[in-house]
Every structure is written in structure tokens, then in C-alpha cells.
Amino acid sequence: MRERLAVRKTYKLYIDGGFPRSESGRTFSFTSDDGSVAVHLSRASRKDLRMAVRAARAALDGWKGRSGYNRGQILYRIAEMVEDRAATFAAQLELGGSSVSDARAEVAEAIDLLIWYAGWSDKYMQVIGNANPVAGPFFNISVPEPVGVVGMVASAPALRGLVGGMAPVIAGGNTAVVVASPSQAMIAITLAEALATADVPAGVVNILTGFPEELAPWLAGHMDVNAVDLSGVQSAMVPDIEESAAHNLKRTRRWENSDANLYRISAFTEIKTVWHPKGR
Numbered sequence: 001m002r003e004r005l006a007v008r009k010t011y012k013l014y015i016d017g018g019f020p021r022s023e024s025g026r027t028f029s030f031t032s033d034d035g036s037v038a039v040h041l042s043r044a045s046r047k048d049l050r051m052a053v054r055a056a057r058a059a060l061d062g063w064k065g066r067s068g069y070n071r072g073q074i075l076y077r078i079a080e081m082v083e084d085r086a087a088t089f090a091a092q093l094e095l096g097g098s099s100v101s102d103a104r105a106e107v108a109e110a111i112d113l114l115i116w117y118a119g120w121s122d123k124y125m126q127v128i129g130n131a132n133p134v135a136g137p138f139f140n141i142s143v144p145e146p147v148g149v150v151g152m153v154a155s156a157p158a159l160r161g162l163v164g165g166m167a168p169v170i171a172g173g174n175t176a177v178v179v180a181s182p183s184q185a186m187i188a189i190t191l192a193e194a195l196a197t198a199d200v201p202a203g204v205v206n207i208l209t210g211f212p213e214e215l216a217p218w219l220a221g222h223m224d225v226n227a228v229d230l231s232g233v234q235s236a237m238v239p240d241i242e243e244s245a246a247h248n249l250k251r252t253r254r255w256e257n258s259d260a261n262l263y264r265i266s267a268f269t270e271i272k273t274v275w276h277p278k279g280r
Helices: 046-064 068-084 086-095 100-120 124-128 158-171 182-196 212-221 235-248
Strands: 027-031 038-042 138-146 149-153 175-180 205-209 227-229 251-253 269-277
Touching: 027 182, 038 182, 046 138, 046 149, 046 175, 046 205, 046 212, 068 086, 068 100, 068 158, 068 182, 086 100, 086 158, 086 182, 100 158, 124 138, 149 158, 149 212, 158 175, 158 182, 175 182, 175 212, 182 205, 212 235, 235 251
Parallel strands: 149 175, 149 227, 175 205, 227 251
Antiparallel strands: 027 038, 138 269
16 A cells, blocks of 8 residues: 655734735744644734734624624623643643643643633623713713724744633634734644634634734734734833834733733723613
8 A cells, every 4th residue: 555645734824814824925934842743834924914003903893793602602702612632732832842641731721821811801891991980860871892993913832822812802702813923833833723713704814923123013003903912022122012003002911921810811801881860
């Protein structure tokens, strides 16, 4: 019997629900910690980033218009898909240098984060919003609304950092453009494959693999991005990126860790306050 040829996998970008190669044709290599496995991945360009932002903007109205309950269902479905691929995620984390036990623990923590934010999707409004006491015969009610398109440079660790940044952004009704660094690029695209089978509408999450030092300034300077999460940006780059973000008054955040945190949802919301007469 003739020896079978292995099917080599191409790791592409994830934009608007599809998996295109970079328009530039550029790639970069990831080599496993022990040097036994080498993988080529797409290196996103400025044009790829523009396409991702355009897709996120187009998906925003439909996503924020869904009920919090429905967004929670979809986040839970993502958790189911990650659970199904747990062995694959763990194996890829091991290629990056994690021990077997640490890799399995990180996958479990990422799944737990997805479940946690799924549970908050239809509840955070009651905690963050409130009825305000005012003088006069009026109801005064403050409610959180999504800020819009959120750019994000994913932080370490590889899978937990990705999930811990992405999940609260979309739980709050925003859409996301995620930049994954070379060390987490393979994990990021495997996560994208889970998103593509988890009922996540096209454009709600877009994942670009490449170099944050190249992509982050463009992301921060893009005039159709409303906020940026700089958790994965090196400290030395933060002042310049924040200066770029200031041109259209983007909100910027930089978190110390990827722990479950309700403030990670509220950080990318805006408060709308409504007055209404009580009547007699």
C-alpha cells in the first residue's frame, strides 16, 4: 500500500467569519519549544486590519441588538466547542513550552471564563445600571450600552489571555478585532475555528496573527475603532499607542491579568441616562 501523504494545515487569519490569507502574502514561523515542530502562519498587514475593522463595524448593530440572554447562549456554545477541542488546545500549549498539567489547567480555566461571562451577559445591566434618585416627579434611569468596535492586543498566557480579553468585550455587545502575538498565534486560530462553529455571527470577532509592535499603532490610530485593550502591549510602547488613540478619543484599558472581572465588561460600555415623567 502506498504511503499516505500528511495533510499540512495552513493557519490563516479570521476575518468576517472566513479564513483568508493575508493580502500581503506574508507569513512568519512558529517553532515549538523543543524545536521539533515548525508552523507557518499568516502575518497580518495594515490592509488586513482595515478589513477586520470594517467587518466588526458591519456586525455591530446586529450583535448589540441581540438580547443579553442570546449573547450568553452563544458564549456558552463557544465554551462547548473549546471543551470539544480541549486535547488540541492542550497539545498546542505544550508545543509552546507548557507542562502537561499546566496546559490542561489553562484550557479548563479558559472554558470556565467563557461560562462565567456567559452567565453575566444578561445580568451585568442590572448591576452596572441603576435608577437614580432625583428631585421632581421623574424616573431617572441609567443603563449601560456597548461602546462599539473594540481593538484588543491579547495578553499572556496564550489561551487564557485571548479568552479573558475577548469574552467580556462581546458579552457587553461590542464587536472585537483581536491581535494575537506570534507565541499565541496557533492557539488563536484554533480558537477562531471554534468560534466559526459556535453560532458567532460573522464579524463579531476577528482575529489577526502577527506582530503587535506593527499592528497595535495602526489599530489605535484607526478612526472607526472606539476603544482599545492594550493588555498585551509592551510597557514601552503604551504611551505612543495611547497618543494615537487620543485622536478620536478612544477609551484605552490595560489589565494586569485575565481573571474573571465584571469591570472588564463595564470598561467597554457607555452609560445612557433617561428621564421620564412619573405622572400623577
